[in-house]
Amino acid sequence: MSHDFLQPLTGSFACPAAENPTVAMIEAAFRHHGLPWRYINCEVAPEDLGAAVAGARAMGWRGFNCSIPHKVAVIDHLDGLGDSARIIGAVNTIVARDGKLIGENTDGKGFVRALRQICDPAGHRAVVLGAGGAARAVAVELALAGVTHLTIVNRSAARGETLARLITEKTPAEAVYHPWDGTFAIPAGTGIVVNATSVGLYPDVEATPDIDHDSLQPDMVVADGIHNPPRTRLLQAAQARGCRTADGLGMLVGQGVIGLKYWTGIDADAEVMRQALLDLDL
Ligand code: NDP
Numbered sequence: 569m570s571h572d573f574l575q576p577l578t579g580s581f582a583c584p585a586a587e588n589p590t591v592a593m594i595e596a597a598f599r600h601h602g603l604p605w606r607y608i609n610c611e612v613a614p615e616d617l618g619a620a621v622a623g624a625r626a627m628g629w630r631g632f633n634c635s636i637p638h639k640v641a642v643i644d645h646l647d648g649l650g651d652s653a654r655i656i657g658a659v660n661t662i663v664a665r666d667g668k669l670i671g672e673n674t675d676g677k678g679f680v681r682a683l684r685q686i687c688d689p690a691g692h693r694a695v696v697l698g699a700g701g702a703a704r705a706v707a708v709e710l711a712l713a714g715v716t717h718l719t720i721v722n723r724s725a726a727r728g729e730t731l732a733r734l735i736t737e738k739t740p741a742e743a744v745y746h747p748w749d750g751t752f753a754i755p756a757g758t759g760i761v762v763n764a765t766s767v768g769l770y771p772d773v774e775a776t777p778d779i780d781h782d783s784l785q786p787d788m789v790v791a792d793g794i795h796n797p798p799r800t801r802l803l804q805a806a807q808a809r810g811c812r813t814a815d816g817l818g819m820l821v822g823q824g825v826i827g828l829k830y831w832t833g834i835d836a837d838a839e840v841m842r843q844a845l846l847d848l849d850l
Pocket of ligand 1: 699701703764795819821823
């Protein structure tokens with residue numbers, strides 16, 4: 569009987585890495601689909617990123633994720649970028665294609681994939697809270713998915729204005745920046761509201777973005793990027809007002825499904841991956 573003890577490798581480079589649950593989700597999918605692949609969660613300091621990428625190349629890794637603080641810095645160590653990663657200016661998924669390491673960004677694609685289970689974003693107007701890395705990815709992918717108008721609400725004007733300009737110049741959508749100085753009322757006619765700030769993230773789970781909950785209308789879809797905890801105070805408030813909601817676990821699963829497709833070619837079972845995350849009891 570012949571054996572093959574050489575497992576195809578994927579993984580993640582981040583700092584800190586210990587609280588990242590992606591390994592549980594991806595390895596659950598590998599097991600479920602009978603793939604002998606592995607996902608290695610690695611703590612990589614900023615000054616070691618180049619060596620880590622060289623190591624992945626040397627060992628023939630099929631691909632890997634990059635998380636905080638490597639999403640922009642990793643670009644210098646890659647051979648090319650996918651279209652939306654180029655617009656976003658950040659990479660979270662690296663794919664080995666024909667011996668080249670290509671950077672993709674699945675944060676926003678995963679978000680849109682999860683959102684599509686609830687509504688088609690095309691033709692809607694959206695409000696994006698935040699202008700950091702997650703907000704950039706989400707806003708660009710919403711624009712590429714056909715959202716017509718985005719309002720970027722952020723404390724830092726510089727980051728908010730930069731993101732609004734990026735959307736208007738590089739995508740078919742129009743975007744404006746709105747300062748976040750006091751409670752923000754969601755404008756009537758908004759179809760999609762996204763919290764892409766870090767507000768509500770464990771351990772500060774009682775925190776909620778400073779928006780007027782009474783401005784949430786039942787025909788709005790409210791989404792949260794925070795996956796820990798999945799049922800944020802914002803989503804609870806939105807549900808209480810009759811809005812449909814999309815949680816951060818859906819975004820995390822969505823980007824995992826897309827990453828697995830890039831690496832292995834399979835359409836992974838999103839429910840198995842979501843259950844693997846729920847089993848962690850975040
Ligand atoms: P960044 O540090 O790049 O950006 C943080 C953003 O949050 C900025 O816009 C910042 O505003 C804003 N912010 C922070 N604190 C406050 C506050 N008190 N009030 C208003 N705005 C605030 O982080 P990322 O964009 O990388 O990540 C943001 C969150 O997205 C993370 O908490 C993470 O959990 C989540 N995320 C989820 C993913 C998923 O798959 N579910 C994937 C990636 C991220 P300012 O510019 O003014 O400082």
